[in-house]
Each structure stands twice: as structure tokens, then as C-alpha cells.
Amino acid sequence: MSLNELDVRRMLCPMPVIRTQEKVEQLQVGDTLTVLCSDPGAIHDIPAWCRVNGHQVLDIRQKDEEISIRLRVCEE
Amino acid sequence: MSEARKAVALISGGLDSLLAAKVVQQQGIHVEGINFYTGFCVEGHTHAIRKKDQAKPKRNNALWVAEQLGIKLHIIDIIEEYKDVVINPKHGYGANLNPCLDCKVFMVHKARQWIESKGFDFIITGEVIGQRPMSQRKETMPVVARESGAADLLLRPLCAKNLALTKPELEGWVDRDGLYGFEGRSRKPQMALAASFGFEDYAQPAGGCCFLTDRQYSHKLADLWTARGERRYELDDIMLLKVGRHIRPCPNFKMIIGREDGENKFLHGYRKQYTHMLATSHNGPLVLIDGEPSQDDLDLAAQITARFSQGRDADKVDIEVHTLDGARQSLQVRPMAGELIPRDWYL
Numbered sequence A: 001m002s003l004n005e006l007d008v009r010r011m012l013c014p015m016p017v018i019r020t021q022e023k024v025e026q027l028q029v030g031d032t033l034t035v036l037c038s039d040p041g042a043i044h045d046i047p048a049w050c051r052v053n054g055h056q057v058l059d060i061r062q063k064d065e066e067i068s069i070r071l072r073v074c075e076e
Numbered sequence B: 001m002s003e004a005r006k007a008v009a010l011i012s013g014g015l016d017s018l019l020a021a022k023v024v025q026q027q028g029i030h031v032e033g034i035n036f037y038t039g040f041c042v043e044g045h046t047h048a049i050r051k052k053d054q055a056k057p058k059r060n061n062a063l064w065v066a067e068q069l070g071i072k073l074h075i076i077d078i079i080e081e082y083k084d085v086v087i088n089p090k091h092g093y094g095a096n097l098n099p100c101l102d103c104k105v106f107m108v109h110k111a112r113q114w115i116e117s118k119g120f121d122f123i124i125t126g127e128v129i130g131q132r133p134m135s136q137r138k139e140t141m142p143v144v145a146r147e148s149g150a151a152d153l154l155l156r157p158l159c160a161k162n163l164a165l166t167k168p169e170l171e172g173w174v175d176r177d178g179l180y181g182f183e184g185r186s187r188k189p190q191m192a193l194a195a196s197f198g199f200e201d202y203a204q205p206a207g208g209c210c211f212l213t214d215r216q217y218s219h220k221l222a223d224l225w226t227a228r229g230e231r232r233y234e235l236d237d238i239m240l241l242k243v244g245r246h247i248r249p250c251p252n253f254k255m256i257i258g259r260e261d262g263e264n265k266f267l268h269g270y271r272k273q274y275t276h277m278l279a280t281s282h283n284g285p286l287v288l289i290d291g292e293p294s295q296d297d298l299d300l301a302a303q304i305t306a307r308f309s310q311g312r313d314a315d316k317v318d319i320e321v322h323t324l325d326g327a328r329q330s331l332q333v334r335p336m337a338g339e340l341i342p343r344d345w346y347l
């Protein structure tokens, strides 16, 4: 189980989702990934992407312009 | 029982691809979605750069469609490869710089590669004969199937009954009787089918699925190519074409002027890549300069920048200019009168 981070600040949707998807493909079931982003659209899109692809969102934090979304890679 | 056949549906986020996937899914086929990101896609969030639009609900329509269907969605970045489609479309453009037919061929071709690598059986699109004047005509349907290499692995469930049999039908993976024969520009049959499935609140894009169908956007892209003397673009270029007011006073440079807070903030993210200026004596927009301006050009741009600041009626406005070499200069200018900015400078 590993902790991972992805920095997609300044990217506009759907790029944060695409980069998250690419990163998750390299991870193992049970790994967690923290995605740092700045497009508020990602607050909706990354969880939606997780729901349709069966991953779990652990928490979403927002501080000023910066958003961090932590997710756990699940069995697809 | 044998394992369910698997199909990948091209999901644009609009109603037709939603219905096409649903029709096939109902026949017991395992469906997953694929959505291609070209950089030109009309994304709710790109509009959300503008503050006034931020109150509107934001969603990625392709993800929304996948949720409605309960299917997986693979969003694929094709930005680099897609450039050749936009720059050299074999079948030409539609009303604007939209290379719809080449775009369809390209996307189905990518889907063809995808099903091969993932062990899927066929491809679904939401195309309807006669729905769009350029890319969805009876004559173009076989062109897409042939040139994409998908051939008879391409099923269009919404108009399949008006087309030749495909492999999924011939093999009995899907029942042709459960497919449709929609034809023409009317949206009524799709709306009725949506209602029968209980779908509401689906996206209804007016012109098409991307910015290339937009006249003003295409004009700005054509201008970019003319100014650079070559047909080429980077992702940042095409993102910036969606933002701000674009004014080209001379062939060698143009100005990108934020229209409100949200856009200024967005443009601010580009300040290290562009010469930029802003008023310091008054509130005003951030202005990026694209191209190679001379000192005279910077003076002219400063007067225009002052015109779009709150000092537009003042005698003098202080403008701070940051050039790409990191230097900073302060200019004091008289704002250019609005009527002195020729209409054709606005892109």
C-alpha cells in the first residue's frame, strides 16, 4: 500500500481527471492518491470519475484556490 | 452461458450517445464508454473561468452520461494526435473550422485500436443519418466505417435499420429488431426514446460538440495561424482563444484582455509565458501580449489597456509592463478613445 501525490494545479477540466485516471492505472488496489488541483470543476469530476470507475473518495479539502482530493484505488 | 459480448461506446456527453449505449446495454451487452478530449471540447468548466458563470451547475457531461448508464468511462487525451485532424482534414471543414468527418473517422479509429487492445467486440456511436449536414449523411456513414478501419464492427444503434448489417447483428450478438431507424434533423424521436428510458436533464449542445463549430472561435484560430505564418497550435493557444477579448492592432501582436475577475485570474496563470501589462493607477484587466511587439507597439497596447481600465475617462493612466526577459517598465498614457479602436481589430 503506498501513498501517492499528483499535482494538476492550473490544469482545466477534464485534464485533472485524465491525469488522475492515468496515475491510478499505475497504482495497486489499496493505494491512496492525493490529487492537488485548482479547477473547481474537479471537485465534481474527480468524485464522479471515481464513482463510475469504482474507486473511493476519502476526503476533499479546499483552502483558498487549492483543492486536494484523496482517493483509494479499489478493485475495478 | 457464454460470457457477455463487450462494446465500447463513444460518449460525447450528448443525448444521442447516451441513447445508443443504452439501447445496446439493454440487449445484455457489457458496455463501457470512451470519451476523447481534443482540447476544443465544450466543457462546462471552461465557461466556469468566468465568474458570472460559476454559479451554474458544473458537470462533465460524459461522466454524467456514464453515471446514468452505470458504465465505466475512459477519458482519453488525444490533444497531440488531433492536431493533424484540425490542421490537415482530408475531407475539409464544415461551416467553420470544424473538420467533423475527419474527426469522426479519427475517433472511431482510436476506438478500434482501443477495442483491440482491451479485447472488446465492437464499437457503438450515437450517429443518426441526416442529423448533421456534414458528418452524418447517408454517404458519410460508410466513409467513417471504412476509413477508421472499424468496418462492420461499427454499430450505430439509432439508425442501424437504415444501414447495412454489421457483424454484431449478423452474429446475433444484438437483435436488429431492437435497434432504430432514425433519420433526419428532427430531435423528436430521440426525445421520445429518452423519455421512455426515463432520462431527463441531458445536455443539448446547440451547434456541435466542440468550439470548432463556433464562428468567432474559428475566426480567432484562423487569425492565429495567419499571424504565425503557419498552421500550428499548442494547447495553451487554444485554451486562451476561449478566454477574454482578443484585439489585434498589428499583424505582429495581439492583446488578450480579461473581461472580468475570473478571466483575469485565469490569465494571471500565464503571466510568466507572455509579456503582460496592467493599470496601476486604476483598477483594470490583466492583458497578455501574444507575439513580438516593438516599443511603439507596447505604447499602443498600453493606451488600449488604459481604455479597458476604470481610468478610461482619466487624462493619464499608469501602466506597468512586464516583458518576457523579466524587465518591468512603467508607462503613463492617455487612454485610447473607444471609437478610435477600429472594429476589425476585435477578433
Ligand code: SF4
Residues within 6 Å of the ligand: B098, B099, B100, B101, B103, B104, B135, B208, B209, B210, B211, B212, B213
Ligand atoms: S463538432 Fe467538433 S468534436 Fe464534434 S464531430 Fe465536429 S469536429 Fe468533431
